[in-house]
Amino acid sequence: MDMQVAKKKLGLKERYQVMTRGLDWTPSYQKMEDIYPYAAYEGIKIHDWDKWEDPFRLTMDAYWKYQAEKERKLYAIIDAYAQNNGHLNVTDARYLNAVKLFLTGISPLEYMAHRGFAHVGRQFPGAGPRVACLMQSIDEIRHAQTQIHSLSNYNKYYNGFHDFRHMLERVWYLSVPRSFFDDAVTAGPFEFMVAIGFSFEYVLTNLLFVPFVSGAAYNGDMGTMTFGFSAQSDEARHMTLGLEVIKFILEQDPDNLPIVQRWIDKWMWRGYRVLTLVGMMMDYMLPKRIMSWKEAWEVYFEENGGALFKDLARYGIRPPKWLDQISFDKDHISHQAWATFYQYGAAAAFNTWTPNDEEMDWLSQKYPNSFDKYYRPRLEYWREQAAQGKRFYNKTLPMLCQTCQIPMLFTEPGDPTKICYREVDYQGSKYHFCSDGCKEIFEYEPEKYVQAWLPVHQIYQGNCFPEGADPTAEGFDPLAEVLKYYHVEMGRDNLDFEGSEDQKNFDQWRGQATKNA
């Protein structure tokens, strides 16, 4: 062989092949089913892992190079933002409450995604998907950390951020995102991929990141904008992985179709329920609004998701169940959720408020079919009450849905004046649901959902008081004790924005910045 002849340069696809799949071999000293023990129990049939189509073909050298460049940029901005007191540039301190919800509710899930993808990245018997999952695993720890590092500066000056990890495992509304992710991680590896890789990353993540992060930019929050867009640049790879997984599973065996369809139905509904929190952030918590929840849903779900499901129809996949209800509800859920948080504003780790007139007009304009008719009068009433010194706080704990863990605040399909209740008897107990979707998810796997750690049940069972609290003692104040257990500081983290410490500090600091001392 003449060594001087220039070697044929491998193309991107071939090169990636030898750099990943070529590394694997068929074991003979241990059995495949012992090495990959979780690959079969869900009933998904894979005949040929080599048919896997790699999404983006990044080898580690390129990965390190591009990711380091992103990190350099990101941390330079985080540092500059902190040094220049960038937080005083946000439109209004109310905005920060959306970011609090993000840090307490979303960032810890990025961490869960990191561990979850490490798990499936170990367990798939195919080398191609394994590498893609591990790359997502390391990206996800990036997202958790860049969010924590960006928001660390807010924590120094504002309340509600200070004990986010403790809160996630305890506070009532945070059990909504948490149970969503725990549900996915405790499912089998294929269901995890359909739940997180496909339904969440591919179909729903745009709704979380793009409008919210663009909204952050619009509200002067360069810190959030930067980590948001920087994380989103990894998302493009993750979304592609999610889509490839679905196509791969469906192409492998016709028996996989009904299983995958059921997972799509379940996880679209689960994800949609979690996104209620995002809808509320967009419509109520951003002082300068970029688009309504309804508009975002139309662009990112109805249009894009529609195109996606049309594409998947060739495999026999139909659009997810309960779309009629979802389509009707887009006029309602953000208003219903904010009203709930307003009432329970004493038990939340962020401030709540009623929208001002200009904001109400914006909501009327964006929601002509629903806002003035159903939601404005209640907000105006609460505003009047608050002006008279009677700010309404609901002290009766709400009933929670056994599946999504959201309080029973949603209404009947087609009737926004009637709360929707569903129930199931299972092994001698009654279980409650917010919707047909959540009820059906429970009925398929009751043995899983009966395990749920429901915050309200736990409070009533006496499991949410600090060590040493005595509920039988004279003058025992359950709410105060629960807040201590949550590490929510009464009067600082919670209650109305009007009169809050964040409001006062922000005004004072900004005043210092704009006036001569």
Place this chain on the structure above:
Amino acid sequence: MQIDLRTVAIKPLRQTFDHVARRIGGDKPASRYQEGTFDLQATANFQYRPTWDPEHEIFDAARTAIRMADWYAFRDPRQFYYGAYTLARAKQQDTAEANFDFVESRGLAAGLPAELTATVLKLLVPLRHVAWGANMNNASICAYGYGTAFSQPCIYHAMDQLGIAQYLTRVGLLFGDTDALDEGKRAWTADDAWQGLRRLVEDSFVVHDPFELFVVQNVVLDGLLYPLVFETIVDDVLSAGGGTAVAMLTQFMTDWFGETKKWVDATVKTAAAESAENRALLARWIVHWRDRAAAALLPVARIALGERSDEVVAEVVCQFNARLAKAGVEI
């Protein structure tokens, strides 16, 4: 409205997150490593048990026989969080790329004595499969280990091992062709010289205790393999025979081992210092897997060292024992 906010001196309400403050002895400025590590993993009020492992919670310290009062006693001396990690690797990657360019542009691979080229291909190419196994095992430790302080470095380690497998692939492509990769895999799955090592790697895939797996892979196997192959065979023996180019191409591995063993040693040291039981268990694991690994590496060493193999492997084992003694495990 853009205002000059820099001129405002405002006093922060707090320096760091409460869970970090509880670990660093009060509210003081915390490092990015600390804020990006402490308590990130959930520990309480899990919602459901894994359908794939109903005996355990999603994260469960009972998956290992090692007992720790606090799993955040572990510290990565490199203080790697994702940003610090990728910046460090990108820098090393620049060097590696420059080295590959240097060797390629000057035709140094083609200029190597044929015998040396054959040794390089026979020895280094099958090792890409060992690195791939190490990638899987570190994914496993990361997934099932307890506490971010212990699990976090393992995902970095997993991706490093994938990177190493890819560098070794490039070495194969540079000195041979895709045929060389096929031949390496054939040897890995069929030649006697590799079967002891392949059996060990496949056996490691079914080790379920994440800390034991850490010992098998990161302490023992890498702890013998890297000093033997990269520090001794490549850097000394091949270089002396005119193969300096090879040492340039594996510089990443040598530097990487030097760096990562500080973390591996710190981890062993912390677990061993915790209790006599931990120490005894670590010693048992280490001795068992060390003896297997040393035996498995002997025929691999012969590819390059011939008759000197026993002596060199014995020396590597001796250094390994000394290293572990320093980390608090007498074996």
Place this chain on the structure above:
Amino acid sequence: MSTVFIALQTNEDTRPIIGAILDDNPHARLNEQPAMVKIDAEGRLVVRRSSIEERIGRDFDLQELHINLISLSGNIDESDDELTLSWGA
């Protein structure tokens, strides 16, 4: 025909990329939002390495797109020279 899209951050790096995409895909629509652009196209969208290189006057690796990419939709096909987004239906 369904719409595919690619969303990019707006900055100095992406200006020539956006220009190249719009030139190579006359049917695409530019949708500007705070700090980002979304480029929508019926059916198919192509990002060509050579077109970007012409504009920036240096070699460009399509994987550099990852640095400023925000989101995309459609099936992806990636080669050394082109990145294509498409819907089959």
